[in-house]
Amino acid sequence: MSxxxxxxxxxxxxxxxxxLLAVIVPLAMLFAFSFFHINELxxxxxxxxxxNYRQVVTTSVYRVYAVNTLLIAAPTAIASIVxxxxxxxxxxxxxxxxxxxxxxxxxxxxxxxxxxxxxxWRTLSGEHGIINSLLQAAHVTRGPLGLILxxxxxxxxxxxxxxxxxxxxxxxxxxxxIPPSLEAAARDLGASRWMxxxxxxxxxxxxxxxxxxxFVFFLSAGDYITPVFLGGIGSSGTFGTLIADQLSTTLxxxxxxxxxxxxxxxFAAVVVLLRLGMRAAGLLPEHTG
Amino acid sequence: MGDRVDPGYLRYLMDRRRFxxxxxxxALTGFLAACGLSNSSSxxxxxxxxxxxxxxxxxxxxxxxxGYDVPDPSFKKWLASQNLVExxxxxxxxxxxxxxxxxxxxxxxxxxxxxxxVLGYYKELGLLVPMTLDQVPGLAGLMSAFQGAPWKNDDGTxxxxxxxxxxxxxxxxxKNVPAPxxxxxxxxxxxxxxxxxxxxxxNNVASASIxxxxxxxTMTTAQLNGPIKDWLMKLKGQIRALAPSIGxxxxxxxxxxxxxxxxxxxxxxxxxxxKGVTTKTIVPSEGAIGWADxxxxxxxxxxxxxxxxxxxxxxxxxxxxAANSALLQGPGVKAAIPMLSADAKALYPFNDIDTYLxxxxxxxxxxxxxxxGDRATYDQVIATWEAVKGS
Numbered sequence: 069m070s071x072x073x074x075x076x077x078x079x080x081x082x083x084x085x086x087x088l089l090a091v092i093v094p095l096a097m098l099f100a101f102s103f104f105h106i107n108e109l110x111x112x113x114x115x116x117x118x119x120n121y122r123q124v125v126t127t128s129v130y131r132v133y134a135v136n137t138l139l140i141a142a143p144t145a146i147a148s149i150v151x152x153x154x155x156x157x158x159x160x161x162x163x164x165x166x167x168x169x170x171x172x173x174x175x176x177x178x179x180x181x182x183x184x185x186x187x188x189w190r191t192l193s194g195e196h197g198i199i200n201s202l203l204q205a206a207h208v209t210r211g212p213l214g215l216i217l218x219x220x221x222x223x224x225x226x227x228x229x230x231x232x233x234x235x236x237x238x239x240x241x242x243x244x245x246i247p248p249s250l251e252a253a254a255r256d257l258g259a260s261r262w263m264x265x266x267x268x269x270x271x272x273x274x275x276x277x278x279x280x281x282x283f284v285f286f287l288s289a290g291d292y293i294t295p296v297f298l299g300g301i302g303s304s305g306t307f308g309t310l311i312a313d314q315l316s317t318t319l320x321x322x323x324x325x326x327x328x329x330x331x332x333x334x335f336a337a338v339v340v341l342l343r344l345g346m347r348a349a350g351l352l353p354e355h356t357g
Numbered sequence: 358m359g360d361r362v363d364p365g366y367l368r369y370l371m372d373r374r375r376f377x378x379x380x381x382x383x384a385l386t387g388f389l390a391a392c393g394l395s396n397s398s399s400x401x402x403x404x405x406x407x408x409x410x411x412x413x414x415x416x417x418x419x420x421x422x423x424g425y426d427v428p429d430p431s432f433k434k435w436l437a438s439q440n441l442v443e444x445x446x447x448x449x450x451x452x453x454x455x456x457x458x459x460x461x462x463x464x465x466x467x468x469x470x471x472x473x474x475v476l477g478y479y480k481e482l483g484l485l486v487p488m489t490l491d492q493v494p495g496l497a498g499l500m501s502a503f504q505g506a507p508w509k510n511d512d513g514t515x516x517x518x519x520x521x522x523x524x525x526x527x528x529x530x531x532k533n534v535p536a537p538x539x540x541x542x543x544x545x546x547x548x549x550x551x552x553x554x555x556x557x558x559x560n561n562v563a564s565a566s567i568x569x570x571x572x573x574x575t576m577t578t579a580q581l582n583g584p585i586k587d588w589l590m591k592l593k594g595q596i597r598a599l600a601p602s603i604g605x606x607x608x609x610x611x612x613x614x615x616x617x618x619x620x621x622x623x624x625x626x627x628x629x630x631x632k633g634v635t636t637k638t639i640v641p642s643e644g645a646i647g648w649a650d651x652x653x654x655x656x657x658x659x660x661x662x663x664x665x666x667x668x669x670x671x672x673x674x675x676x677x678x679a680a681n682s683a684l685l686q687g688p689g690v691k692a693a694i695p696m697l698s699a700d701a702k703a704l705y706p707f708n709d710i711d712t713y714l715x716x717x718x719x720x721x722x723x724x725x726x727x728x729x730g731d732r733a734t735y736d737q738v739i740a741t742w743e744a745v746k747g748s
Binding site for chain 2: 127129130132133136190194195196214217218296297299300301302304305310313318
């Protein structure tokens, strides 16, 4: 069956219809809106103008927002993946009887309200919060650490906290399917622990690694809540907050839509770059994705 | 809505309105229009309801801020005495107002709300029908500050009933820092990292405009990009964090993370006090932005006679005093002042309230959406705030 026939068959299924109605159609509408403009009554006027895209690309402040987004999303993705991989590896190969308890703990961590987690972090890391109080009581610091609240670092720490359970579960799902005998065989054949990881474990979990990295990167880049609550004034502006402002405050849907599609294009570039990079590193098989 | 009013929630809702753009909600109307959902009738040229109205009684449909339907217990008695039955929907976001009133089913609402920033724009959108003194005699008792635009039109009609008001000023932690006298006091380097404000273009730009001595309503593009942006950049250097909401502004003050709050409200003082922290909100020497919440009658009001009666009751001095005492806000009616509670009286210098409203507070009316000479536009205001944040 050809690709187009398979696609047509898929779209005829209920899932395809849902995808069409809930994703494709709204996305197409948003794309169309990105070429419209608003009049003096803030009404959307259909038409075709590249002005919104031109504004996004040429306005210097939007580049600052883009850099902020990258400086938050990239470290968050890296920290979540590294932390998640260590946890997932431990769960898959070393946890033994503790595995069940640890998995339950990770799932429980997912259940917390997003906003409650943000406020918890603020309570912990505030000027008179537990962390600063302990550090000062232990004479580790003389005054409150400004870095851990209302800063880009605070946003990265909090988002890593949110995403770590997700990446752990995704990576655990992949790692747990690797037979332990493969690792044992590699070690028997003289491979060091690092070489076993590098040549056996990483490539076999490469697809999950790829997916989890993108998952965290996209969610972090699109997040418009954490940067607002935990970021300082210089770091709270991201693409996510910019889109939220356009859609909810200024209600400039055409401009908001064009920012969203510029962000989508940047995401596509990230996908391609990550895929090429992981393939070059031998972490992703050639046929993947 | 019960008898007990939560002033905190009310202030939060009202403040949300002021932070949003002039007529910002109209964009959503535009969105609906683009989707073919909007009422296709003209947005201008609203017609007055019939002058031969049935007697008061029956239903009254209010699409209003929570607490403004029954501001204090005496309103319930009045409603009962008039045989009125309220049907209420609460506004949760200001941008909803144009969307709901012009969307499907929007013609069932008798009354809704806007403030000085959006009222003129709502009129342009055809969301309200002007009222006359014959229809609402209580309008004659409004304070002089509200006897002009955007509340009163040149033809003597009124766009709504500005029965309650307040200001957006500077809040400070009484224990930690000295009382500021000027907006510029918070720019002192020793307060770096001790200041916050809400993340909203409209109020910050308007406050900055007042801080540098420029009337926000006549602000030019050059003034916006010059002294006003410069002042905001200095403010940015002092700011530790932006607060996304009023609740967050209070949290920042209460947690001790900041000591000064731009875009402060007297309501914050009460909330902070409840949490054991003493703050005070003041009007700096340069002045502050004022706001007046205004209830208006829709052109499609199914029960205009009841809406007029309700509007008139809000302006009854005794009812106005009771409502504003409960809300801890300023009364729109001068004759209500002697009847205010002690707490409400302590909020403002009522012995010379006209001077205070006319000279100390600035009831700005927003910025044009299309270029008007050298006046700064709404888009430029938004862009300036974004540039300040992103610089």
